[in-house]
Amino acid sequence: xxxxxxxxxxxxxxxxxxxxxxxxxxxxxxxxxxxxxxxxxxxxxxxxxxxxxxxxxxxxxxxxxxxxxxxxxxxxxxxxxxxxxxxxxxxxxxxxxxxxxxxxxxxxxxxxxxxxxxxxxxxxxxxxxxxxxxxxxxxxxxxxxxxxxxxxxxxxxxxxxxxxxxxxxxxxxxxxxxxxxxxxxxxxxxxxxxxxxxxxxxxxxx
Amino acid sequence: xxxxxxxxxxxxxxxxxxxxxxxxxxxxxxxxxxxxxxxxxxxxxxxxxxxxxxxxxxxxxxxxxxxxxxxxxxxxxxxxxxxxxxxxxxxxxxxxxxxxxxxxxxxxxxxxxxxxxxxxxxxxxxxxxxxxxxxxxxxxxxxxxxxxxxxxxxxxxxxxxxxxxxxxxxxxxxxxxxxxxxxxxxxxxxxxxxxxxxxxxxxxxx
Amino acid sequence: xxxxxxxxxxxxxxxxxxxxxxxxxxxxxxxxxxxxxxxxxxxxxxxxxxxxxxxxxxxxxxxxxxxxxxxxxxxxxxxxxxxxxxxxxxxxxxxxxxxxxxxxxxxxxxxxxxxxxxxxxxxxxxxxxxxxxxxxxxxxxxxxxxxxxxxxxxxxxxxxxxxxxxxxxxxxxxxxxxxxxxxxxxxxxxxxxxxxxxxxxxxxxx
Amino acid sequence: xxxxxxxxxxxxxxxxxxxxxxxxxxxxxxxxxxxxxxxxxxxxxxxxxxxxxxxxxxxxxxxxxxxxxxxxxxxxxxxxxxxxxxxxxxxxxxxxxxxxxxxxxxxxxxxxxxxxxxxxxxxxxxxxxxxxxxxxxxxxxxxxxxxxxxxxxxxxxxxxxxxxxxxxxxxxxxxxxxxxxxxxxxxxxxxxxxxxxxxxxxxxxx
DNA sequence: GATGAATGAGTATTCATTCAT
DNA sequence: AATGAATGAATACTCATTCAT
Numbered sequence: 001x002x003x004x005x006x007x008x009x010x011x012x013x014x015x016x017x018x019x020x021x022x023x024x025x026x027x028x029x030x031x032x033x034x035x036x037x038x039x040x041x042x043x044x045x046x047x048x049x050x051x052x053x054x055x056x057x058x059x060x061x062x063x064x065x066x067x068x069x070x071x072x073x074x075x076x077x078x079x080x081x082x083x084x085x086x087x088x089x090x091x092x093x094x095x096x097x098x099x100x101x102x103x104x105x106x107x108x109x110x111x112x113x114x115x116x117x118x119x120x121x122x123x124x125x126x127x128x129x130x131x132x133x134x135x136x137x138x139x140x141x142x143x144x145x146x147x148x149x150x151x152x153x154x155x156x157x158x159x160x161x162x163x164x165x166x167x168x169x170x171x172x173x174x175x176x177x178x179x180x181x182x183x184x185x186x187x188x189x190x191x192x193x194x195x196x197x198x199x200x201x202x203x204x205x206x
Numbered sequence: 207x208x209x210x211x212x213x214x215x216x217x218x219x220x221x222x223x224x225x226x227x228x229x230x231x232x233x234x235x236x237x238x239x240x241x242x243x244x245x246x247x248x249x250x251x252x253x254x255x256x257x258x259x260x261x262x263x264x265x266x267x268x269x270x271x272x273x274x275x276x277x278x279x280x281x282x283x284x285x286x287x288x289x290x291x292x293x294x295x296x297x298x299x300x301x302x303x304x305x306x307x308x309x310x311x312x313x314x315x316x317x318x319x320x321x322x323x324x325x326x327x328x329x330x331x332x333x334x335x336x337x338x339x340x341x342x343x344x345x346x347x348x349x350x351x352x353x354x355x356x357x358x359x360x361x362x363x364x365x366x367x368x369x370x371x372x373x374x375x376x377x378x379x380x381x382x383x384x385x386x387x388x389x390x391x392x393x394x395x396x397x398x399x400x401x402x403x404x405x406x407x408x409x410x411x412x
Numbered sequence: 413x414x415x416x417x418x419x420x421x422x423x424x425x426x427x428x429x430x431x432x433x434x435x436x437x438x439x440x441x442x443x444x445x446x447x448x449x450x451x452x453x454x455x456x457x458x459x460x461x462x463x464x465x466x467x468x469x470x471x472x473x474x475x476x477x478x479x480x481x482x483x484x485x486x487x488x489x490x491x492x493x494x495x496x497x498x499x500x501x502x503x504x505x506x507x508x509x510x511x512x513x514x515x516x517x518x519x520x521x522x523x524x525x526x527x528x529x530x531x532x533x534x535x536x537x538x539x540x541x542x543x544x545x546x547x548x549x550x551x552x553x554x555x556x557x558x559x560x561x562x563x564x565x566x567x568x569x570x571x572x573x574x575x576x577x578x579x580x581x582x583x584x585x586x587x588x589x590x591x592x593x594x595x596x597x598x599x600x601x602x603x604x605x606x607x608x609x610x611x612x613x614x615x616x617x618x
Numbered sequence: 619x620x621x622x623x624x625x626x627x628x629x630x631x632x633x634x635x636x637x638x639x640x641x642x643x644x645x646x647x648x649x650x651x652x653x654x655x656x657x658x659x660x661x662x663x664x665x666x667x668x669x670x671x672x673x674x675x676x677x678x679x680x681x682x683x684x685x686x687x688x689x690x691x692x693x694x695x696x697x698x699x700x701x702x703x704x705x706x707x708x709x710x711x712x713x714x715x716x717x718x719x720x721x722x723x724x725x726x727x728x729x730x731x732x733x734x735x736x737x738x739x740x741x742x743x744x745x746x747x748x749x750x751x752x753x754x755x756x757x758x759x760x761x762x763x764x765x766x767x768x769x770x771x772x773x774x775x776x777x778x779x780x781x782x783x784x785x786x787x788x789x790x791x792x793x794x795x796x797x798x799x800x801x802x803x804x805x806x807x808x809x810x811x812x813x814x815x816x817x818x819x820x821x822x823x824x
Numbered sequence: 825g826a827t828g829a830a831t832g833a834g835t836a837t838t839c840a841t842t843c844a845t
Numbered sequence: 846a847a848t849g850a851a852t853g854a855a856t857a858c859t860c861a862t863t864c865a866t
Contacts (some may be wrong), residue, residue: 573780601810
């Protein structure tokens with residue numbers, strides 16, 4: 001059988017770690033199915049095929065398990081993004097690659113999507129952490145005199161919101177590569193490139 | 207005392223209409239304070255200084271009162287926007303004006319903001335209705351050969367998300383005219399204008 | 413239009429009497445549709461096309477309107493039964509006639525049935541009042557040396573229960589003359605007649 | 619202390635089974651005290667000395683607990699009746715024995731009576747199940763050329779209603795053996811026996 | 825007298841949390 | 846550590862009753 005991400009990490013660990021991992025995986029699945037609001041502890045434990053009381057041996061409350069799951073996922077996504085981007089120096093190429101890879105990673109694990117998107121609202125710290133990577137690339141682009149913007153939190157939020165829309169749209173209507181290209185072009189335009197230049201950069205990258 | 211929007215409309219109406227209006231106003235306030243998820247019927251009735259049973263004389267459930275409140279607000283916003291825009295023919299000017307006015311209207315009634323923003327998720331029909339105005343202006347801009355985009359639902363969602371971020375940011379950090387200018391410039395860039403042209407259009411408009 | 417029984421009686425009376433009568437008629441209808449347990453005051457007033465507050469101008473509570481309606485119906489049934497029986501002296505003939513007529517009257521006004529049947533449980537006084545007519549005929553039959561029974565409350569209840577079953581069965585499966593004959597024969601048997609004699613008496617009467 | 623019927627059955631079972639049994643016993647008691655209509659979940663749980671939420675760990679709603687209690691009681695009554703009747707072949711003797719034993723069993727457990735009697739109305743299936751035993755004995759009696767009747771649902775209802783009256787009367791005025799004899803004689807009369815023969819059969823049996 | 829809006833006590837139901845086993 | 850039964854606070858919703866118009 002296919003294990004969830006956390007159970008996979010916990011393979012070979014102790015029983016406690018494996019139980020905990022199973023709860024984290026279950027929490028992710030349940031959020032994907034029912035959303036964060038409708039989430040019940042008993043949904044998590046029954047998805048993990050455990051007694052409901054077991055939950056409290058590992059977490060104090062709903063928020064705790066969700067926070068931990070969200071950070072775990074975010075960490076894994078960062079790891080994969082780092083992999084994809086470690087040799088790229090050109091800032092526009094980095095931003096386009098990051099955008100496209102991020103969307104692709106999430107759409108390959110759609111059960112992660114709900115939690116990630118909701119965390120934007122529920123876990124401001126997570127959003128801030130994630131933003132730092134983007135901020136670095138934007139500042140790099142400004143330094144390279146490629147981007148014509150002031151790098152600010154507001155700008156970061158704007159770009160993140162464009163990416164978020166690209167993800168939610170594809171979760172609704174199904175995967176669609178063209179939308180990835182489209183959103184990358186819009187981001188490039190937003191960063192100061194002309195439509196033609198934006199198209200060229202994106203086409204050269206993904 | 208200052209009345210809420212609905213009580214204001216209901217002035218001179220019958221007792222039933224006034225009570226109903228008070229509940230709509232109260233629902234808006236409570237959503238602004240606690241969010242839509244945490245909303246309890248008893249919050250609404252106690253904010254309206256009524257017995258909880260009174261709620262059910264006027265609405266069947268939470269959704270009904272929220273839907274009605276959201277549509278009422280949307281209608282009022284549309285009315286004001288129409289006012290601001292009735293004589294503008296240039297598409298970019300229309301888009302910039304609409305964006306700026308919309309943000310200003312919401313920020314003048316911050317208690318409307320939560321409901322409006324949440325309605326994007328909860329009332330897809332409302333979002334679709336509102337989108338039509340924007341779509342018309344985008345298509346006008348394409349016809350005028352000012353905008354270099356394909357008008358699609360995806361594009362509409364992208365632009366709406368930029369505006370949404372501008373609102374939520376100002377709700378958090380306080381009103382800031384510069385952000386209105388910034389988001390309008392980004393939208394102009396996204397629609398195909400160069401940074402310089404975008405700046406000029408926005409500066410000429412707001 | 414056809415009026416209910418009480419409005420019919422109240423024709424020509426004052427407005428107050430007519431409103432009251434309309435409520436009594438409405439109560440009967442609603443009991444017939446929903447049963448006594450599910451009965452709501454607002455059901456009665458809306459069936460009577462009145463405001464719910466009007467109810468309390470005429471009755472103190474549910475029980476009062478139901479009691480009054482039940483007695484009114486019982487009185488009307490008695491009147492009709494008296495009519496059918498005033499010239500009959502033979503006790504077995506009286507009992508068979510009463511049984512058959514009672515069932516027929518109720519089945520002609522099926523909206524009366526629910527209230528009458530329920531009143532057996534809810535209004536012991538009504539049941540006792542009605543029983544007196546039957547008791548008189550039974551005692552007459554004993555005096556005539558036709559019935560071989562001790563007349564007791566228990567016996568009355570037994571006979572009434574047989575009649576009740578005949579009514580409820582026909583309310584469920586539809587009217588069926590044969591069941592009237594059958595129940596009359598069973599009552600005659602119960603009162604001491606042989607099956608053959610019972611059949612003859614019933615056949616001669618209805 | 620004396621346990622209720624279900625707790626008695628559940629002795630030695632697990633905690634879950636015992637709690638469930640306690641709720642079933644409590645439901646029976648509460649129905650006996652207040653009737654089925656007035657029954658509240660909180661009545662049941664407080665009679666069982668539990669928190670109200672516990673009810674929902676075991677039953678979905680009122681109907682479910684009542685249905686289960688009614689079937690449990692009916693099963694126990696059947697068991698006892700079977701015991702009393704297993705060696706009796708003569709149909710009239712069987713009917714008289716069954717009638718008398720049924721009444722006696724119920725009057726020994728008066729808290730069962732309300733539920734059983736109400737179940738006639740609320741659980742048509744239960745009534746139908748119970749009727750089958752009576753039907754078998756009536757058909758046996760017809761085959762033995764002892765009973766002069768057509769066996770029909772209507773006849774079954776009639777006899778059941780006579781028994782029901784015998785029970786309710788004794789619940790009201792106290793136990794009274796003579797009424798058992800009386801109702802058995804009436805049933806025998808109804809099945810075609812003369813008063814004298816009916817008396818003899820009943821006297822020989824109980 | 826009639827109206828019907830407002831009231832609020834009463835009840836069912838859910839679910840996070842505890843804790844004995 | 847895991848279990849899962851029990852708990853009870855929280856909340857939605859109903860409807861008899863009141864009372865100002």
